[in-house]
Amino acid sequence: xxxxxxxxxxxxxxxxxxxxxxxxxxxxxxxxxxxxxxxxxxxxxxxxxxxxxxxxxxxxxxxxxxxxxxxxxxxxxxxxxxxxxxxxxxxxxxxxxxxxxxxxxxxxxxxxxxxxxxxxxxxxxxxxxxxxxxxxxxxxxxxxxxxxxxxxxxxxxxxxxxxxxxxxxxxxxxxxxxxxxxxxxxxxxxxxxxxxxxxxxxxxxxxxxxxxxxxxxxxxxxxxxxxxxxxxxxxxxxxxxxxxxxxxxxxxxxxxxxxxxxxxxxxxxx
Amino acid sequence: xxxxxxxxxxxxxxxxxxxxxxxxxxxxxxxxxxxxxxxxxxxxxxxxxxxxxxxxxxxxxxxxxxxxxxxxxxxxxxxxxxxxxxxxxxxxxxxxxxxxxxxxxxxxxxxxxxxxxxxxxxxxxxxxxxxxxxxxxxxxxxxxxxxxxxxxxxxxxxxxxxxxxxxxxxxxxxxxxxxxxxxxxxxxxxxxxxxxxxxxxxxxxxxxxxxxxxxxxxxxxxxxxxxxxxxxxxxxxxxxxxxxxxxxxxxxxxxxxxxxxxxxxxxxxxxxxxxxxxxxxxxxxxxxxxxxxxxxxxxxxxxxxxxxxxxxxxxxxxxxxxxxxxxxxxxxxxxxxx
Numbered sequence: 379x380x381x382x383x384x385x386x387x388x389x390x391x392x393x394x395x396x397x398x399x400x401x402x403x404x405x406x407x408x409x410x411x412x413x414x415x416x417x418x419x420x421x422x423x424x425x426x427x428x429x430x431x432x433x434x435x436x437x438x439x440x441x442x443x444x445x446x447x448x449x450x451x452x453x454x455x456x457x458x459x460x461x462x463x464x465x466x467x468x469x470x471x472x473x474x475x476x477x478x479x480x481x482x483x484x485x486x487x488x489x490x491x492x493x494x495x496x497x498x499x500x501x502x503x504x505x506x507x508x509x510x511x512x513x514x515x516x517x518x519x520x521x522x523x524x525x526x527x528x529x530x531x532x533x534x535x536x537x538x539x540x541x542x543x544x545x546x547x548x549x550x551x552x553x554x555x556x557x558x559x560x561x562x563x564x565x566x567x568x569x570x571x572x573x574x575x576x577x578x579x580x581x582x583x584x585x586x587x588x589x590x591x592x593x594x595x596x597x598x599x600x601x602x603x604x605x606x607x608x609x610x611x612x613x614x615x616x617x618x619x620x621x622x623x624x625x626x627x628x629x630x631x632x633x634x635x636x637x638x639x640x641x642x643x644x645x646x647x648x
Numbered sequence: 649x650x651x652x653x654x655x656x657x658x659x660x661x662x663x664x665x666x667x668x669x670x671x672x673x674x675x676x677x678x679x680x681x682x683x684x685x686x687x688x689x690x691x692x693x694x695x696x697x698x699x700x701x702x703x704x705x706x707x708x709x710x711x712x713x714x715x716x717x718x719x720x721x722x723x724x725x726x727x728x729x730x731x732x733x734x735x736x737x738x739x740x741x742x743x744x745x746x747x748x749x750x751x752x753x754x755x756x757x758x759x760x761x762x763x764x765x766x767x768x769x770x771x772x773x774x775x776x777x778x779x780x781x782x783x784x785x786x787x788x789x790x791x792x793x794x795x796x797x798x799x800x801x802x803x804x805x806x807x808x809x810x811x812x813x814x815x816x817x818x819x820x821x822x823x824x825x826x827x828x829x830x831x832x833x834x835x836x837x838x839x840x841x842x843x844x845x846x847x848x849x850x851x852x853x854x855x856x857x858x859x860x861x862x863x864x865x866x867x868x869x870x871x872x873x874x875x876x877x878x879x880x881x882x883x884x885x886x887x888x889x890x891x892x893x894x895x896x897x898x899x900x901x902x903x904x905x906x907x908x909x910x911x912x913x914x915x916x917x918x919x920x921x922x923x924x925x926x927x928x929x930x931x932x933x934x935x936x937x938x939x940x941x942x943x944x945x946x947x948x949x950x951x952x953x954x955x956x957x958x959x960x961x962x963x964x965x966x967x968x969x970x971x972x973x974x975x976x977x978x979x980x981x982x983x984x985x986x
Contacts, residue, residue: 414851415700422850493965494862508866510850512707513700517848517855517862526857527866528846528957541960563963625866627881631826631964635817642974644815644981 405485411553411587416513419553419587424508424618424625427595432489434571435611437465444484456572460502462610466573472604481573487570491638492630494525494542496566497522497559497581498597498611507616508625514547516555521625529557537561540577555585568599576603591617650810689692693925696893696923699849704893706847708930711954713771713843718947720781720789728789729781735778743772752843769841775950779786782837785946794910798940802910806897814977817970820906824970828882828906832860833907834899835933836916838949845951846958854888854895861963867897882906888981895921911937927953 411419430438437459468476473549479486489495495503505521516529529548537545537560545561564577584596591644600608684957697705720728730738744750748761748768758945775782781789794802812819823829831839842860851856856865867888875885885901897919904913919933936944 402841406825414920415702422853494960494962508855510848510855512848512850512868514707515846515848517846517857519855519857519866524863526862528857530957534957539959542962572956572977590701624868626875626879627883629827629882635825639817639970639974642816642971642978644977 380495384463389526392510409588414511414513418511418513418550419555420511420554421509421516421585421587421593422511424506425593425615425624426504426506426618427502427613428616429460429502429613431460431611432499432504432569433457435459435461435569435573436571437464438571451509460611460613462612467606467609468605469606472574476572476574479567481572483570483572486572487565489570490634492523492634493565494523495520496542496562497527497544497546498599499566499568499581500525500527501583501595501597501615502613505628506623506625519625521628523628523630529555534549542566544581551584553587555583557583557585559583574604575599575601578603585615588614593617652822658873675880694925697782701849701851703848703849703854704895704923706895706923706929708851709844709846709954709956709958710951711844712838712949712951713769714773714775714782714838714949715739715771716774718782718837719791720783724780725788728787730762730774730778730780732778735774739773746770761799767841769843771838779948782947782949783945784948785934786943792941792945793911793944794940795938795942798910798912801912802907805907814973816974820970822905824967824973826861826967826970828863829860830908832858832863834865834883834886834897835919835935835947836931836949844954844958854897857958859958859961861961874898877901880904880913884915889919893922895919897921908935911935912938912940914939921951 411421414420414422432471433454434457438454441454442454443449443454445452447576454489466476474539484490489499489503500507500518500520500522503520503522507518507520510517510519514531518529520526527543527546529546531548534545534547536607539560540563542563542565544559546557546559548555548557550556559581562575562577562579562581564575567574578601580600582600584594584600586594586596588594594609595615596612598608598610599605639640699705699707724730727747748764750761751758753761760921779789783791786792793799801881806821809819809821821830825961831837831840831843834859836843836845836856839860846857848857852868854867854869857863858865863883865883865886867886869888869890871889872887874887875881879885880901880903882903884899884903885941886899886904888895888896888897888898897917899917899919901909902913902915906915908915908917912933915935915937917933917935918979919931922932924930930948931951932946932948934944934946954971
């Protein structure tokens with residue numbers, strides 16, 4: 379009976395999730411994306427999310443800035459959440475660690491130190507990114523910190539080594555670009571709320587054109603050391619249609635020197 | 649592709665330690681590439697292929713290590729090109745001089761050489777035409793003299809750096825701070841390692857991923873104007889167009905803190921990329937900055953097709969050295985005060 383209830387709940391959950399995603403799916407079926415010269419859906423462009431997932435993947439209320447002098451300019455905007463089913467399925471010990479991360483987020487969030495953001499976080503940071511598509515590789519260049527990924531379309535084999543932005547292998551499933559990301563280190567977070575992972579993280583991303591200026595983005599996240607089951611996030615990516623749109627520099631290393639090295643400055647002699 | 653990093657950023661090395669074979673591969677790639685480059689010079693009628701989108705094809709991973717210095721050394725004054733024999737002798741002598749695997753010189757020198765050949769990828773030959781400088785104009789192969797104002801600025805900056813070398817991060821070089829590298833460009837020069845780049849081309853764009861220090865140059869080809877002068881960037885603002893089979897890239901809007909061999913915020917850089925064979929691009933850049941240099945100057949560097957890929961260089965993330973340099977200086981002060 380217990381299992382049957384669980385099953386019903388999960389079926390209901392799936393139905394609810396399907397309902398949420400329905401408009402996008404409906405469009406997927408009818409929309410045929412323009413093609414590149416080699417006949418693949420054309421994902422070239424400058425894209426950006428329009429949500430607050432980088433503050434917290436889960437639904438959250440607005441709240442005050444952690445840095446008092448910043449007042450409203452540093453406050454956190456509310457968000458509906460982008461996690462399918464609403465909750466990230468942490469293992470018990472990991473749930474505790476997430477709480478600790480949250481409590482110390484100003485100190486521990488790698489974004490505060492201008493570290494490379496990892497995947498999928500790079501996608502929904504509040505900065506644009508550009509997809510540069512060729513048949514053999516797809517380069518994704520992010521404005522934040524000059525971060526970049528090379529998506530190899532010709533089966534690059536297993537990740538040779540762990541890195542911040544991981545090792546990305548892509549293939550097409552119909553009009554969807556599927557990117558399998560492994561080789562991610564354990565240093566990045568998913569958001570500013572302390573959501574984290576281990577170096578066992580495996581991310582499968584799906585980029586699907588659903589209209590001329592919108593891609594549907596989904597990422598399935600798997601990490602048996604931290605989560606009880608794989609879970610999924612989803613959100614639209616919007617194309618920058620400004621004629622003069624271009625990625626600008628956000629080389630933030632310079633901006634965190636006082637934070638990281640200020641305490642080591644030479645003190646004026648008394 | 650290569651494994652390493654700045655003298656300051658040992659932390660980033662760990663990532664690259666896992667690639668004992670990559671140096672070997674790179675070496676092979678280079679020697680094949682230089683042969684191809686000389687062959688191409690002899691067959692100027694070679695027509696470069698096109699990308700699927702119809703641009704002359706510059707795509708792939710390219711590498712530029714060479715022993716040819718940017719400026720002509722004094723010993724070769726008046727001698728723009730070496731004979732084969734002279735080149736061989738120079739290469740042998742030079743490699744011996746800079747070799748960090750040498751053990752002569754005593755303990756202190758040994759410590760200085762601990763950043764040894766394992767990490768390096770400086771090439772093992774001159775450019776194929778045996779020039780004595782990468783600079784081809786002016787004909788003396790030297791960077792033209794700075795204007796008096798620029799000389800004053802550069803000298804003052806050097807003096808400030810020396811006086812404040814360990815006072816805070818600003819006393820260290822931009823490279824040690826992982827902000828930008830003197831070789832990562834633009835323009836891209838051969839460096840001690842990581843002298844690799846990947847070029848990809850999409851409709852309306854040429855994009856260059858530079859391994860040192862994970863920088864990406866997105867170059868629009870649609871003829872749009874440069875950014876407004878208020879927007880300044882470490883890598884400048886690049887616009888490209890094709891002249892025949894040559895990609896010409898104009899870059900302006902450099903941040904005033906960026907200085908390429910003495911340049912200032914007025915730097916106008918013109919780069920020309922021409923595929924001259926399946927395995928080589930001829931890369932040429934002209935530095936034009938009338939407030940800094942008494943005349944423009946031009947250098948030419950071959951980019952050779954390389955095996956492998958461009959790996960992540962997480963410079964800042966592994967920068968333990970900057971912390972250690974400053975902490976060490978503070979500890980030394982404390983000890984001296986006792």
